[in-house]
Amino acid sequence: xxxSPCCEKEHTNKGAWTKEEDERLIKHIKIHGxxxxxxxxxxxxxxxxxxxxxxRWINYLRPDLKRGNFSEEEDELIINLHSLLGNKWSLIAAxxxxxxxxxxxxxxxxxxxxxxxxxxxDPQTHRSLTATATTTATATMVTTNNKKMNxxxxxxxxxxxxxxxxxxxxxxxxxxxxxxxxxxxLAFHPHNQLNLDLSIGLPxxxxxLSSSTINPENYKKxxxxxxxxxxxxxxxxxxxxxxxxxxxxxxxxxxxxxxxxTTLTGTTATNNNLYSFYQPMSFLESLN
DNA sequence: AAGTAATGCAACCGCCGAGGA
DNA sequence: TTCCTCGGCGGTTGCATTACT
Numbered sequence: 001x002x003x004s005p006c007c008e009k010e011h012t013n014k015g016a017w018t019k020e021e022d023e024r025l026i027k028h029i030k031i032h033g034x035x036x037x038x039x040x041x042x043x044x045x046x047x048x049x050x051x052x053x054x055x056r057w058i059n060y061l062r063p064d065l066k067r068g069n070f071s072e073e074e075d076e077l078i079i080n081l082h083s084l085l086g087n088k089w090s091l092i093a094a095x096x097x098x099x100x101x102x103x104x105x106x107x108x109x110x111x112x113x114x115x116x117x118x119x120x121x122d123p124q125t126h127r128s129l130t131a132t133a134t135t136t137a138t139a140t141m142v143t144t145n146n147k148k149m150n151x152x153x154x155x156x157x158x159x160x161x162x163x164x165x166x167x168x169x170x171x172x173x174x175x176x177x178x179x180x181x182x183x184x185x186l187a188f189h190p191h192n193q194l195n196l197d198l199s200i201g202l203p204x205x206x207x208x209l210s211s212s213t214i215n216p217e218n219y220k221k222x223x224x225x226x227x228x229x230x231x232x233x234x235x236x237x238x239x240x241x242x243x244x245x246x247x248x249x250x251x252x253x254x255x256x257x258x259x260x261x262t263t264l265t266g267t268t269a270t271n272n273n274l275y276s277f278y279q280p281m282s283f284l285e286s287l288n
Numbered sequence: 289a290a291g292t293a294a295t296g297c298a299a300c301c302g303c304c305g306a307g308g309a
Numbered sequence: 310t311t312c313c314t315c316g317g318c319g320g321t322t323g324c325a326t327t328a329c330t
Binding site: 056 | 295296297298299300301
C-alpha cells in the first residue's frame with residue numbers, strides 16, 4: 001500500500017525559495033509557531049510542500065542559526081562526534097548550537113573529508129588510511145571482534161582505551177572498521193586522546209542506569225530516552241561526552257549540577273578532556 | 289573573454305519510527 | 310494489533326558560483 005504524498009505534487013513550487021515565500025513563512029511561524037507542517041503551506045498561503053517549509057525554516061530561516069565559517073574548534077568537534085556517532089548528523093548538530101544537520105553534513109562532505117584525507121585519516125573509519133587498507137584485507141578475521149565490540153559495555157570501553165587495545169567503530173554495520181590496533185597506530189590515530197567518559201544526568205525520578213552498553217543502539221537510546229538532567233530550578237541539560245581537545249579548565253561541571261547527576265561509565269577516567277554542553281530545553285525537545 | 293571543471297550548498301527524495309485512531 | 314499520518318532523518322541531486330585553462 002503506497003503512502004499518500006505529503007502534499008499535492010501539482011500546484012506546488014519547487015526549487016529555490018523566493019524572498020516573498022521566505023517572508024510569508026517567517027511571518028506565519030512568528031504568529032503560530034512551528035509545527036503542523038502539513039497544513040502550514042495552506043494556512044500561510046504558500047505553494048510549497050510542508051516538508052519543504054520545514055526544511056527551509058530549519059536550515060535557513062531560523063533566527064538562532066549561526067552564519068559563517070566553521071571554526072577550528074567546531075571542525076574538531078564534528079570530527080570527534082562523527083567518530084562517535086557516525087553519519088548521525090542531527091545528533092551531531094544538536095551539539096553544535098546554531099548549526100544544522102544539513103549544514104554539517106555538507107561541511108563534512110566538502111571540507112572535513114578532504115581535511116581528514118590530507119591527514120591520512122579515513123573519514124569513515126577515523127583510522128589511518130594505511131590501517132584501513134590493512135583492515136579491509138583482513139576483514140574476515142575481525143568479524144568476531146566486531147560482534148564482541150557491539151556488546152562492549154562503556155566500562156569495558158574505558159578499560160580498553162586505558163590498555164590501548166581499542167578503537168571506535170562507526171556502528172554495527174561497519175564491518176570493516178574493527179581490528180586489533182597497534183600502539184603505533186593509536187599514536188597516530190586522533191582518538192588516542194579520546195576520552196569516552198559519557199556523563200549523562202538523569203532526572204531524579206528516573207531509575208539510574210546501570211553501566212549501559214555502548215552498542216550501536218546507544219545513540220538511539222540517547223535520542224529516544226534522553227537521560228537528561230534538569231530540575232525545576234535548573235533548566236539546563238547536560239549531555240557531555242569526553243571528546244578531547246579541551247583544556248583542563250573546561251571540565252564538565254556536571255558534578256555541580258545536582259545530586260541526580262550520574263555517569264554511565266562508572267570509571268575513574270580523568271576529566272581532562274571532558275567537554276560539556278549545557279543545552280537549553282529546546283535541545284531536549286529536539287531530541288524527542 | 290570564453291569555455292570547462294570543480295566546488296559549495298540549498299533543496300528534494302524516499303525511507304523510517306512514533307504515535308494516534 | 311493494524312493501519313495511517315506526520316515529522317524527522319540521511320543520502321542525493323542540481324544549480325549557482327568560483328577557479329582554472
